[in-house]
Amino acid sequence: MKVSIDDLGQRLNACDAGSLPKIILLNGSEPLLVEEALDQTRRTLNKLGYTERIKYQAEAGFDWSALSGVGQAMSLFAERRILELRVPKSLGTAGTKAIVEYCNNLPQDDILVIIMPLLDKRQRSAKWFKTLDAISWVVDGYEISAQHFPRWVKQRFQSRALRLESGVAELLAEQTEGNVLAAAQEIDKLQVLATDGAVTLELLQHSLADQARFDVYALTDAALLGDFNRVLRIKGRLQSEGVEPVILVWSLVREIRTLAAISASEQMGQARGQLFKQYRVWSKRESLVSAALNRLNAQQWAMALERVAHLDQTVKGQRYDGVGDVWFQIEQLCAQMCAVTACHTAAQ
Numbered sequence: 001m002k003v004s005i006d007d008l009g010q011r012l013n014a015c016d017a018g019s020l021p022k023i024i025l026l027n028g029s030e031p032l033l034v035e036e037a038l039d040q041t042r043r044t045l046n047k048l049g050y051t052e053r054i055k056y057q058a059e060a061g062f063d064w065s066a067l068s069g070v071g072q073a074m075s076l077f078a079e080r081r082i083l084e085l086r087v088p089k090s091l092g093t094a095g096t097k098a099i100v101e102y103c104n105n106l107p108q109d110d111i112l113v114i115i116m117p118l119l120d121k122r123q124r125s126a127k128w129f130k131t132l133d134a135i136s137w138v139v140d141g142y143e144i145s146a147q148h149f150p151r152w153v154k155q156r157f158q159s160r161a162l163r164l165e166s167g168v169a170e171l172l173a174e175q176t177e178g179n180v181l182a183a184a185q186e187i188d189k190l191q192v193l194a195t196d197g198a199v200t201l202e203l204l205q206h207s208l209a210d211q212a213r214f215d216v217y218a219l220t221d222a223a224l225l226g227d228f229n230r231v232l233r234i235k236g237r238l239q240s241e242g243v244e245p246v247i248l249v250w251s252l253v254r255e256i257r258t259l260a261a262i263s264a265s266e267q268m269g270q271a272r273g274q275l276f277k278q279y280r281v282w283s284k285r286e287s288l289v290s291a292a293l294n295r296l297n298a299q300q301w302a303m304a305l306e307r308v309a310h311l312d313q314t315v316k317g318q319r320y321d322g323v324g325d326v327w328f329q330i331e332q333l334c335a336q337m338c339a340v341t342a343c344h345t346a347a348q
Helices: 010-015 031-047 063-074 092-104 127-133 149-159 166-174 180-193 201-207 216-225 228-240 245-267 272-278 284-293 298-315 327-340
Strands: 002-004 023-028 050-057 079-086 110-117 137-141
Touching: 002 010, 002 201, 010 031, 010 137, 023 031, 031 050, 031 079, 031 110, 031 137, 063 092, 063 110, 063 166, 079 284, 149 166, 149 228, 166 180, 166 284, 180 201, 201 284, 216 245, 216 327, 228 284, 228 327, 245 272, 245 298, 245 327, 272 284
Parallel strands: 002 137, 023 110, 023 137, 050 079, 079 110
Antiparallel strands: none
C-alpha cells in the first residue's frame, strides 16, 4: 500500500503494535527525506516496543539467506525487532527471490524496513514488488520540483514552529532551489538564530549563503517547461561559475534532437505514448517533454534543431556566425524553445 512520505508520521502514530505492517519500504531520490522518514519510523517503533535493531547492507556478495535466517531466529534481547535492509542499487535476482520468500514467511515479532533508491516503473511492475506491495507500506520520497519547492520550505519552517515574515519562505526557496539539504540546514540555523521563533527577511538575508544547486540539466528542463525567467537565472549562474558552454550545448542538442524527432513522427500520426517509449523518455520527464511538444510544432522544432546544430559547431570552433558570443546564442536558443522573444543583448 502506498503511503505519502508527508503522511508517514501520522500513519505510524495511529497504529499500535498489532496494526503495523510487517514491511515498510522507504525509497526516494532525496536522501535527506528518506533518512528523516527512517528516523521517524525508528522512533515510533521504539515507543511500541521494537527496541532491538539489526542492520544489513545489501552490497555485492551479500548473503541473502541471512534475511530469512534472522526472521526464524529468536531474539536474545527483545521480543520485537526492527530489521533494516539498505539496498544501495538494486536487489538483483537473489535479492528479489529472498524478498518474495520473506513476504511468504513473515516473522511474527519483526518489522522489516527496506531503504532503497527511488524505484522505477520496471521495478514497480516486477513480481517481487507486487508481492511486497500487497502486504507492506511503500513510502515514496520523490524529488521536489521547482514548482513545489517554496511550499516544502514553508512547511519545513512550520514544522520547526517558526513564525515567518512575508516573503521569507519564497526567498529561501529561491536561494536554495533544487538543494533540499541546503534549505534544511539553513532552516535549522535560523531556528537557533531567531528571537522568539520569529524569522524576518533581514535575519534571513544576513544568514543566507546562496547555495542554489544548478547544473546543465536544470537549464534544459527550464527551457522545456517554457520558464524563460528561470532559464536566465540558471544561465547567469552557470556562466559566472565558469561552466564550459560546450557541456550545456551538448545537453540542449540531445533534448532538441529528441523533440524534433518525436514532433515529426507525431505529425505523421504516431501516438505520443508509443514515441516516448521508442525514444526512452522517462516517466518522470514525460510532463516536461509534453509541455515542450505542445508549445512548438514540428516545423519549429526542426528550426530549433538546425539552430542548435550551428551552435554546436560554434562551441567546437568549427563555425562562427558573427551573431554574438556563445552564451548569448544559448540564451536566444532557449528563448526560441520557450516561445518568447529575448530582448537581451550580446556581451560586448
